[in-house]
Each structure stands twice: as C-alpha cells, then as structure tokens.
Amino acid sequence: MQNNNTQIFGIRAIIEAINSGSTIDKVFIQKGLRGELFNELDHLLRSNAISTSFVPPEKLNRLTKKNHQGVIALISPIEFHDLDTLVLNVIESGRVPKFLILDQLSDVRNFGAIIRTAECTGVDGIIIQKKGGAPVNADAVKTSAGAIFKMPICKVDHIKDAIYHLQSSGVQIVAATEKTENTLYDVDFTIPVAIVMGSEGKGVSPSILKIVDHQAKLPMLGEIASLNVSVACGAFLYEIVRQRQS
Template sequence: MENQTQIFGIRAIIEAINSGETIDKVFLQKGLRGELFTELESILRQHAINSSYVPVEKLNRLTKGNHQGAVAQISPIEFYDLENLVLSVMESGKTPLFLLLDQLSDVRNFGAIVRTAECTGVHGIIIQKKGGAPVNGDTIKTSAGAVFKVPICKVDHIKDAVFYMQASGIKVIAATEKTENTLYDVSFTEPCAIIMGSEGRGINPSILKVVNDKAKLPLLGEIESLNVSVACGAFLYEVLRQRR
C-alpha cells in the first residue's frame, strides 16, 4: 500500500493548498532559497500545515520526479470540525467519549489506537496540527481501516480542545503516572475525554495543569510504563465496563 498520495514541486503544492486540498505534511529541502520557496513557507505558516526541513536525499527517496525542493503528502481522509462534531454528539443523546492525543509520533501506535477507539465506541479523536503522527498508509493498515470510521479532528493546540470540551460539559481526564489515582478510582460514566501523551514525553505539563482529573494504570512489574496504544486500550475498556 502506498503511504499516501504525494504532490511534488513548489508551485503545485501552493496551488493544492490554495484549492483546499487536505495536506498532511510538507517536506522542504534544507538550505533552499528563492522567492517562490519563501512564498510556500509563508503559506504553510498561514494554514498551520505541518512541515519539516530535510536533506535533499530524503526528498529524492520520496519521489523520482523533479521535486524542486518540496514534497507534500495528502491526507487520505477529511478531517472533522471539532465544534460541529462535539455538538452533533451532544445532540444525539449519547454519552460523549472523546480521545485527545498529545503529539503521538508513531503512526503504528496511532493506527492501533484508532482501531481500538472504533471498537469501543469513541465518538471522535482530536490531534494537533503540528508535531503528531500523520494519517498515512501505515496508519490505515494498522487501524484496519478504522480511520475511515472514527471522526478525526485537527486543532492548533490540544489545550484549545481541552478548554472547548470543558466548556461543553465534558470532563477531561489525563492518562498519566503523575497521580495517585488509578483508572479504577475515576468515574467515566459521565461525558468525558481522555488524553493520551506522546511515546517519550507523555502529556505536556501545561495540559496536565488544566485537566479535570488524572488516572494511571497499576503496574506490578519492573517496567515503568506500557506502550501508549496498549494503555489507551485499557482505559477505553474501563470506560466501556463502567458504562455497561
């Protein structure tokens, strides 16, 4: 399976962005200069599109065409608007359950989480526009196609989503070891959103300061943490157990 559709060439990428194409990430050649290249950089900032500067060898591996120092990856899905999604779930009469992923970087972890989310009735997944794993072919494969079934939203900052959830009457719970509470001490029966942190850093400390509650998984062995997708599965099935 191809990772995802690519666009290469500076002008082609600019036109794709201006036409409303859903761009997941843009790779830019390190050290490149020029008026058109500067225009592309400006447009990427305006639209808050994830980008990174890479050696030309990386671009040569991504495409065999004349990339002109820029290769863009098109997302295979359309992203949902957060406010519209939350409103529609609230109006449906269901008890909302959302997942917020704080800059998860591994696409396979991301895909596994989306798959578990679909199986446990999660109403939507919120990710940050920059710094997180892309939705690509590996994500689709690992999720067993669940990325096409679970609504996914992109926001400028996860903290913005936290505040919006709270303003909507949805309790935000952080999955973190920085608490004495285990997930069995916390109620998930009311509307809630669970935050999972990145593989190396966990949840950003500034986000931990504003959540409604924190919970951890009890660990009885010598290893100090679980894989994030496994931990997420444990949390979601505890939600399911409590709500049944």
C-alpha cells in the same frame, strides 16, 4: 516509501493544491531552499498552519524517486472534522460523549492502532494537534485496519484550546499519566469524558496536566514501569466500556 498517490511534488504543484483546498497533512522541504516561489509557498504553509519539516535532500530522495524539486507534500487520505460541530452533534445525539485527545503522539503505528481500538470501543472522535503529531498517511490507514475512515478526527491548532472547549461543553478531561497516585478505577467514566494520551517518550505535557480535571494511571504489577501507549489507551477505553455497561 510512501504510496505515490498520497504525494505531491514541486513547489508550484503544492501551492495549487493548497489553494484548491486539498487536505495536506505535512510538507517536507529541503534545507536551504530559497527563491520567490518558495517564499510564496512558505507564506501559504504558515497561514494555513500546515505542518512542515526541513530535511536534507537524502530524506526527500528516500520518499520518492521522482523529481521533487526540493519539496514533497503528503496528502491526507481523510477529511478532518470541525471540533465545534462534532461536539455539538454528539451532545445533541443523546449519547454520553467519549472523546480521545492525543498530545504529540509521534509514532504512526501507535496512532493507527489507537484509531482501531477507538473505533471498536465507540469513541465519538479523536482530537490531534496540527503540528508535532504522527502523520495521517497510508501507514496510519493500514495499521488502523481501515478504522480511520470510520472515526471522526479533528485537527486543532492547540490541544489546550480543545480541552477548554470540551470542558465548557460539560466534558470531563482525564489525563493518562504515571505522575499520580490515582488509578483509572478511581474515575467515574459514566459521565461525558475525554481521555488524554501523551507522547511515547514524554507522556502528557506538563502544561496539559495542569488543566485537566483528573489524572489517572494503570496499576503496574511487574518490573517494567510503563506500557506502550496504544496498549495503555486500550485499557482506558475498555474501562469506559465496562463502567457504562455495568
């Protein structure tokens, strides 16, 4: 169950939270919910591109024992950063940019572990999509060991647009994928870079693979064909550290 401090219950309360500018990570809505007030909420959710999920009442009852009225909103524990501003600030700082892009990563514990490793390896920011990814919630905070409060995170409408923006800013995009013969040791990480890590089941989206600058994989010497995404991400990030400290 989520910590109640990260939840808002009821249609009207959630409408007021959105209108007041609260950072809402996701809204769970009971299937079949109807009515004028719900239509107002639905319009706000769509116009603000807030992630929603239609679920049976049993799901809502597991999230809380309170009277939820068919709707529960999860409040993000952090404020998200603007991508354009973050990229500009990093470039102007004189650092060699190092970003991480998470393409539809869904497991919140993997997400938290990646944030922790990213903070330890000096990543300048993590980019996630508004819809379809792991929620930024109490579990992410716990798994990241608090690193989530130190790591700039940007939520974007589309990963592709973020990639195009980074490329136009002089940042090379490297996708971590098994669908290549190149290893991460073939890539020059001493220049500005953003690593794309894919979802646990499908990896990096084919449409994303088409627009990246490089594809790279980890050499696998055992019988198992793949690593956990947070472990693989750590290997890529520490290869960047190794090359830049050489």
